[in-house]
Amino acid sequence: xxxxxALTGDNAVAMAMRQINPxxxxxxxxxxxxxxxEFFAEYVADGLVDTEFVCVESEHSAMSACVGAASAGARxxxxxxxxxxxxxxxxxxxxxxxxxxxxxxxVNRALSAPINIHCDHSDVMGMRDAGWIILFSESGQEAxxxxxxxxxxxxxxxxxxPVAVCQDGFITSHGMERVEVFxxxxxxxxxxxxxxxxxxxxxxxxxxxxxxxxxxxxxEHKRQQVLAMENATRVILDVAAEFNKQxxxxxxLFEAYKLDDAEAAVVVANSTAGxxxxxxxxxxxEGLKVGxxxxxxxxxxxxxxxxxxxxxxxxxxxxxxxxxxGAMDNAGPLYLEIVAALTRxxxxxPVSDYVFGLGGRDIVPREIEGVYRDALKAAETGQxxxxxxxxxxxx
Amino acid sequence: MATxxxxxxxxxxxxxxxxxxxxxxxxxxxxxxxxxxxxxxxxVVITNATGCLEVATSIYPYSxxxxxxxxxxxxxxxxxxxxxxxxxxxxxxQGKIEERNVRFIAFGGDGGTYDIGIQAxxxxxxxxHQFLYVCYDNxxxxxxxxxxxxxxxxxxxxxxxxxxKAVPGKQQFRKDLTAIMxxxxxxxxxxxxxxQWRDLMQKARKxxxxxxxxxxxxxxxxxxxxxxxxxxxxxxxxxxVDTCYWPLYEVENGAWRLxxxxxxxxxxxEWLKRQGRFRHxxxxxxxxxxxxxxxxxxxxxxxxxxxxxxx
Numbered sequence: 001x002x003x004x005x006a007l008t009g010d011n012a013v014a015m016a017m018r019q020i021n022p023x024x025x026x027x028x029x030x031x032x033x034x035x036x037x038e039f040f041a042e043y044v045a046d047g048l049v050d051t052e053f054v055c056v057e058s059e060h061s062a063m064s065a066c067v068g069a070a071s072a073g074a075r076x077x078x079x080x081x082x083x084x085x086x087x088x089x090x091x092x093x094x095x096x097x098x099x100x101x102x103x104x105x106x107v108n109r110a111l112s113a114p115i116n117i118h119c120d121h122s123d124v125m126g127m128r129d130a131g132w133i134i135l136f137s138e139s140g141q142e143a144x145x146x147x148x149x150x151x152x153x154x155x156x157x158x159x160x161x162p163v164a165v166c167q168d169g170f171i172t173s174h175g176m177e178r179v180e181v182f183x184x185x186x187x188x189x190x191x192x193x194x195x196x197x198x199x200x201x202x203x204x205x206x207x208x209x210x211x212x213x214x215x216x217x218x219x220e221h222k223r224q225q226v227l228a229m230e231n232a233t234r235v236i237l238d239v240a241a242e243f244n245k246q247x248x249x250x251x252x253l254f255e256a257y258k259l260d261d262a263e264a265a266v267v268v269a270n271s272t273a274g275x276x277x278x279x280x281x282x283x284x285x286e287g288l289k290v291g292x293x294x295x296x297x298x299x300x301x302x303x304x305x306x307x308x309x310x311x312x313x314x315x316x317x318x319x320x321x322x323x324x325x326g327a328m329d330n331a332g333p334l335y336l337e338i339v340a341a342l343t344r345x346x347x348x349x350p351v352s353d354y355v356f357g358l359g360g361r362d363i364v365p366r367e368i369e370g371v372y373r374d375a376l377k378a379a380e381t382g383q384x385x386x387x388x389x390x391x392x393x394x395x
Numbered sequence: 396m397a398t399x400x401x402x403x404x405x406x407x408x409x410x411x412x413x414x415x416x417x418x419x420x421x422x423x424x425x426x427x428x429x430x431x432x433x434x435x436x437x438x439v440v441i442t443n444a445t446g447c448l449e450v451a452t453s454i455y456p457y458s459x460x461x462x463x464x465x466x467x468x469x470x471x472x473x474x475x476x477x478x479x480x481x482x483x484x485x486x487x488x489q490g491k492i493e494e495r496n497v498r499f500i501a502f503g504g505d506g507g508t509y510d511i512g513i514q515a516x517x518x519x520x521x522x523x524h525q526f527l528y529v530c531y532d533n534x535x536x537x538x539x540x541x542x543x544x545x546x547x548x549x550x551x552x553x554x555x556x557x558x559x560k561a562v563p564g565k566q567q568f569r570k571d572l573t574a575i576m577x578x579x580x581x582x583x584x585x586x587x588x589x590x591q592w593r594d595l596m597q598k599a600r601k602x603x604x605x606x607x608x609x610x611x612x613x614x615x616x617x618x619x620x621x622x623x624x625x626x627x628x629x630x631x632x633x634x635x636v637d638t639c640y641w642p643l644y645e646v647e648n649g650a651w652r653l654x655x656x657x658x659x660x661x662x663x664x665e666w667l668k669r670q671g672r673f674r675h676x677x678x679x680x681x682x683x684x685x686x687x688x689x690x691x692x693x694x695x696x697x698x699x700x701x702x703x704x705x706x
Contacts, residue, residue, distance in 0.1 A: 023485040026478055052485035054477060057518030061474035064515065067467050068442065068478025073492075074485060076478075090468055098467075200463045201483055203438045203495055209465035211453035 002186075002247075007179040009140035009172035013079070013105045013165070014039030015179075016147035018049055019187035022103075023074035023194075026054035026065035031084035032117045035173070036105050040079075059084040063091035063102075070100035071209050073199025075151070078102065081169060082109035082123045089126075095162045096131030097225065098210060101154035102162040103147065104132075108270065108321075109169035110359045118360020119169035121269070121321040124298075125333045131225050133163040133232055134299040136269040138255075140177050143167040145249060146296075148182075151191045152239045158231040166298075168271040170360065182247055190246055229300045236297055253302035255294040256309050258284060262291030264375035265310055267338055268319035269295045272356070272363055276319075279368045290372050301337055307345035314379035316342070316351045317371050319391075323355055331355075331388045352384040356391040367391055398436055400596050405433055409461065416459035417451040421625025423615035423632060424448050424531045426589045428502065431529060431611075432462070434596035435603055437496045440479060441465070444472035444503035444512060447538040447617075448531065470511040473519035473528055476501040480524045498603045499526035504615075505546035506536040509572050520581050520608035527602045527609045530572065533617035541620040545570040548640070549691065550684045551672045553620070558675035563684060568691050576610040577646040583609040585645035585654075590633035594643055594654050601647065614641045622671025634666045639696040644703060651702040660696075663689050 007015065014036045017025065029037035044053040054069075056062045062078050070076045080088060085106060095102055108124055110116040124134060133153060137143035143165055150163040167173055200209055213221060233253065240251040255273070258280050259265060268276050273294035283290045293309055310316055318339075320332020327336055335353035342351060354371050357363045371391070378384045398404050411432040418425045424447060432439060441464045443449045449466045452459040467475040480499045486492040501519075503512055508530040516528055535553045536542040543556040549568045552558040556565040577584045583605035587595040595613065602609035614635055616628045623631055635641040636655065640663055643655040664685055667673040676684050700706040 023489070023491075024478065024481050026481070050485065050489050052481040052488075054481045054522065056474060056477070057514060057521070061471060061477075061515050061518055064467055064471035064474035065478030065481065068465070068475035069482035070478075071465055072440075072479045072482035072486075074482035076482075091471065094467060200440060200465055200479065201486070201492060201497070203440075203463065203497065206461060206463045208453055208458035208460050210467055211455040211458060212450045212466075213455040217455050 002180050002182045004178055005181050006176050007140055008035065008174050008176050009143050009167045010035035010107070010174065011039050012140035012144040012179045013147055013167070014043070015181055016144045016187070017077055018043045019182070019184050020077070020148065020151055020191050021049050021188070022051055022077045024052045024054065024069035024076045025078060026056055026062045026069065026076070027078045027080070028056050028059045028062045028084065031059060031087060032081055032109060034079045034081050034107055036079040059087040060091060063088040063095060066102045067091060067095050067098060067100050070095070070102050071098065071200045073196035073201050075194040076100070076102045077104070079105035079107070081107040082117065083112055085123045085127065086111060092127055092130045092132065097221070099160040099228070100162055101160050103150045103154055104162065104164045105143070105147065106164045106166045107169045107173045108166050116359040117169070119171050119321070120358045120360065124164065124166050125322045125324070127164065128299060128333060131161065131229070132299060133161050134297070135163065135165050136296055136298060137165060137167045137172065138271060138273045138294060140167070140172055140175070141179050143172065144179055144181070145243065145251065148187055148190060149239045149243050149251070153232065153236055155194055156235045157197065159228050159235050161228050161232060166270060171271045186246065190243070232300050233302065251296060253297045253305050254309070255296060257292040257294065259291035259293060259309055259313070261289055262312070263289040263314045263379045264317070264372055265291045265293055265313045266317050266319060266368070266371055266375065267293045267295065267334065269298070269334065270321070272319060272321070275363065275365055276368050279365050279372060282365070283369065283372055288376060290376070295334070301341070303337070303341035304345055306338065307341045307347045310342060311347050313349060315349055315375045317354060317375040318351065319354045319356055319371065321357045323358070329353070329387045350378045350382060350384045352378065352386065353388045354391045355388065361392065397600065400434070400593050408433055411439065411460070411462045412452065413459045413461055417454065418447065419619060421618045421628045422447070423533070423589050423617070423628050427531050427595070427613050427615055430589060430592050430595050431500070431599040434599040435498055437498050437603070439498045439500055442467065442472045442476040442479060442501045444507035445469035446504040446507055448502055448504070450538060469507050471515050472501040472503040472507060472512060474515040476526045476528070477519040477522060477524040480526050501526060501528045503528070503530055504538070505530060505532040505534060506544045509545045509570055517579065520576065520579050520610060523607050525607055527599070527611065529611045529613060531613050531615040533615040533620060535617070535620050537617045537620045546572070549688050550676050552675060553672070563675055563681050571695070573612045580649065581609065582607040582648055583645070586612045586641065586643055588614045588632045588636050588641055588643060590629045590636060591643055591655055598645060601645070620672065623669055627669065631666065631669055634661065634669065637661045638663045638666045638692065640666060640692055642696060642699055644699060653699070653703040653705055663692055
């Protein structure tokens with residue numbers, strides 16, 4: 001029997017980590033501070049996990065130790081946020097390229113400068129080409145569920161890629177909510193035992209990891225990473241189906257909320273999707289045909305599936321919690337992906353972008369309602385007034 | 396029973412670093428690696444910082460390593476080793492793998508250790524991971540084209556501290572990394588040289604048996620950077636020892652001990668004049684730089700003797 005507990009997002013993820021009971025956790029808790037690591041340290045101190053907890057001196061060393069431990073043949077996890085992720089950068093790429101199935105809790109917070117610590121998605125958007133699988137979570141519950149599934153996805157022999165499980169800084173990470181916590185034994189059974197295929201610690205069969213790889217092989221190794229990413233979509237769906245069977249909660253590549261007959265759709269990730277659902281319900285109450293597409297899997301980006309889900313709408317408004325400076329129209333990364341996906345798959349509708357909530361700026365239902373009303377107008381006219389709107393910014 | 400440190404016995408052991416690697420003729424690094432790995436009878440797992448040793452032994456699809464070996468990046472040989480060692484401890488404790496008395500060794504050059512890797516090294520030894528970090532110190536970033544590091548000797552010409560008309564080579568004295576590591580109060584710290592092979596091998600044995608984190612700083616000549624003949628490698632490292640530029644000592648549980656005392660101290664000039672990187676120091680207007688370097692060596696030697704109770 002599962003239980004219901006009042007947990008913050010950080011605590012929910014730490015709870016999942018306790019139940020997964022990884023062999024090694026290497027983490028640095030402070031750039032900015034992630035409570036997950038503190039909760040997990042308590043589990044270690046109380047003997048509730050078998051984990052070797054390596055409390056490193058920086059995030060760069062956290063990811064380096066994770067790569068070492070994963071190569072050794074251990075099940076490995078870490079947690080970070082914002083600048084901490086930025087400091088990991090070099091090794092974030094190496095973790096994916098060396099095919100280390102590390103699972104990382106990533107609390108999305110604004111990158112410096114100016115130093116900020118509050119929520120936005122600039123941290124994760126910077127790692128979108130690094131070769132990691134990236135999962136978004138609307139709530140602490142979803143972060144908990146995603147962490148458990150992430151282990152299976154990362155370690156699948158057809159994938160062997162690291163997974164970042166995102167949640168919104170403070171809004172989710174420090175917000176307390178009702179979280180369904182599964183039985184320890186059920187989580188243990190679901191994640192199963194990790195059997196590494198080529199552990200460095202196999203003394204009898206010595207292997208060389210991380211060799212110098214020139215123009216004669218490097219390219220093929222990059223191609224293999226693409227194949228792993230392609231395989232990941234199927235594996236993510238298989239794991240979700242199994243999760244649903246075991247724990248009775250359904251996950252896909254994204255969530256389509258009241259999209260079926262919608263004329264105007266908003267695309268927004270993480271906690272703001274929850275607020276947007278409230279707005280959808282209100283507007284539906286007025287008889288307006290609106291819906292929501294909430295991305296869950298950002299890498300690999302499910303372009304075809306999303307285009308299909310949006311093929312019936314007459315206008316799309318994307319909400320981006322980060323900016324891709326100097327990109328087309330100075331828009332956000334999610335907009336760029338959605339525009340490309342729709343165009344690529346022949347869905348010709350007006351698409352606009354709403355940058356919002358940078359550095360933790362609050363977003364309220366009234367603002368999201370405005371986005372929907374703009375989109376409904378675009379649906380009617382077939383035109384967008386502003387390609388990119390910086391929502392509620394003081395100009 | 397550990398293999399006796401005598402050539403007849405040691406020669407029977409298989410080289411853990413296979414011949415056929417692509418290190419330069421006369422490079423000290425592979426000599427040091429083989430001395431250290433031959434000294435250890437237990438299984439080893441190696442992490443290696445980016446550098447000559449890494450690039451010249453692991454060009455895909457070839458590998459010179461007959462033992463488990465991994466390269467991650469430049470500055471993180473120590474933190475990578477800490478992850479590997481933590482994984483081993485965890486898996487052994489949980490009964491998932493067998494206890495094999497595995498020794499974890501991290502290799503890095505002076506650039507990857509004194510400079511960009513010092514934070515990761517400091518953190519890993521402070522955490523007490525049971526591993527040996529070996530810095531092969533050739534006094535510059537040799538792999539990338541002989542750029543100065545904080546290990547480069549005062550006065551040496553490198554590609555980023557060239558001997559120019561206004562600035563005659565490197566203007567700063569070398570960082571004393573061995574003392575910095577001793578200040579971490581770890582069980583074992585030592586300085587060695589491949590010319591004193593038995594001393595070096597004994598130190599490697601002590602290091603892996605010290606029960607915690609150990610650090611060894613080993614002088615490694617690079618004939619490309621030092622500019623000397625390839626067959627002079629061992630002779631020139633010994634000359635560095637005999638001039639007291641590179642004293643051999645160990646710090647075991649806080650106790651400093653000189654492990655080799657030159658019968659007769661040689662002036663540093665004898666070591667300098669054999670290397671092209673110091674050629675400019677012998678111009679009349681630069682003579683005073685040799686005196687400054689000698690004074691620095693004298694001061695450091697005296698202070699080492701005091702620490703070792705030999706003053």
